[in-house]
Amino acid sequence: MPEGRIIKGVGGRYSVYVYEEEKIYTCQACGRFRAIGVKPLVGDTAEISITNQDEGYILELAERKNEIIRPRCANIDIIAAVFPAAKPEGSLAMLDTFLIFASKQTPNAEIVICITKCELNPVAELMRKIYAPAGYAVFETSAVNKSFDGLETALAGKTSVFAGQSGTGKSSLINALCGLSLETNTLSRKIERGRHTTRHTELFPAPFAEKTFIADAPGFSSFSYNDIKKQDLAYFFPETRPFLNSCVYTDCAHITEDGCAVKENVGTVIHETRYERYKQFYYEIAKGKQIR
Numbered sequence: 001m002p003e004g005r006i007i008k009g010v011g012g013r014y015s016v017y018v019y020e021e022e023k024i025y026t027c028q029a030c031g032r033f034r035a036i037g038v039k040p041l042v043g044d045t046a047e048i049s050i051t052n053q054d055e056g057y058i059l060e061l062a063e064r065k066n067e068i069i070r071p072r073c074a075n076i077d078i079i080a081a082v083f084p085a086a087k088p089e090g091s092l093a094m095l096d097t098f099l100i101f102a103s104k105q106t107p108n109a110e111i112v113i114c115i116t117k118c119e120l121n122p123v124a125e126l127m128r129k130i131y132a133p134a135g136y137a138v139f140e141t142s143a144v145n146k147s148f149d150g151l152e153t154a155l156a157g158k159t160s161v162f163a164g165q166s167g168t169g170k171s172s173l174i175n176a177l178c179g180l181s182l183e184t185n186t187l188s189r190k191i192e193r194g195r196h197t198t199r200h201t202e203l204f205p206a207p208f209a210e211k212t213f214i215a216d217a218p219g220f221s222s223f224s225y226n227d228i229k230k231q232d233l234a235y236f237f238p239e240t241r242p243f244l245n246s247c248v249y250t251d252c253a254h255i256t257e258d259g260c261a262v263k264e265n266v267g268t269v270i271h272e273t274r275y276e277r278y279k280q281f282y283y284e285i286a287k288g289k290q291i292r
């Protein structure tokens with residue numbers, strides 16, 4: 001039985017890419033999946049039976065390495081949080097919310113930050129200063145200039161998903177990286193927001209390295225999250241972790257307490273904006289609100 005990768009799933013029809021044949025089969029899931037309540041996901045490795053030239057049935061799914069809730073997909077090695085240097089103006093609060101969400105939902109995927117449209121605004125250096133101490137690799141890219149800052153090397157041999165606000169340039173970047181012509185769109189003129197051009201998550205084999213897949217996904221317009229306890233929040237700001245055991249009070253909230261090792265390191269490896277966000281999110285959680 002051939003084995004392939006589910007690269008797309010719309011309305012119960014799945015496109016399964018068989019790597020050896022470089023061929024895509026359109027498949028339905030066999031009835032057993034519905035009976036056991038399993039839905040095949042983009043990114044799944046599937047065993048298929050071929051019924052005619054380019055159609056078949058999904059018979060088995062391999063065990064998943066992970067499952068991502070938003071965008072919905074499976075077996076992801078790298079989540080690239082896509083952030084625009086300009087047009088539309090990126091929201092760092094939304095980025096920070098997404099980073100927490102992604103690391104909480106998917107502890108076994110690497111998270112990187114991919115800045116797009118860098119030819120418009122040189123923000124990459126500042127972004128590196130803020131996010132490198134938190135352990136996030138930052139890539140400075142421009143689809144217009146076809147400059148990728150080594151992103152291809154980081155993605156080689158891996159399966160990645162590009163996630164971020166609508167209009168940040170996810171599809172454009174995938175087009176530039178993979179020589180594709182996915183639909184992209186201008187921003188709406190009045191409010192400079194994306195138009196939600198990409199409508200479903202789809203995985204593309206990348207031509208620049210073997211066994212490399214990149215998923216394009218629908219952009220989001222907002223991102224909020226409420227599944228985290230305030231006492232766990234600091235852990236999701238990874239740059240604070242080296243200091244968490246050095247505060248005078250073991251239940252330190254890292255806000256008003258004296259002898260707080262986190263506060264003492266704001267301005268060193270903990271960037272001021274990240275610390276401000278930590279406090280903002282902490283208060284939002286304390287009030288029972290969503291962080292966003």
Ligand SMILES: Nc1nc2c(ncn2[C@@H]2O[C@H](COP(=O)(O)OP(=O)(O)OP(=O)(O)O)[C@@H](O)[C@H]2O)c(=O)[nH]1
Pocket residue numbers: 116117118119120141142143144145164165166167168169170171172173183184185186187194195196197198199217218219220
């Ligand atoms: N100047 C500049 N514009 C870019 C770049 N990349 C994308 N754009 C523009 O940004 C707009 C949105 O690009 P898309 O690729 O459709 O954005 P997206 O993130 O896929 O949007 P959704 O599918 O709605 O989530 C388009 O007008 C692109 O031409 C870039 O590197 N530089």
Ligand SMILES: [Mg+2]
Pocket residue numbers: 170171172183184197198216217218219
């Ligand atoms: Mg798109």
Ligand SMILES: [Zn+2]
Pocket residue numbers: 247252253254255257259260261262263
């Ligand atoms: Zn503290």
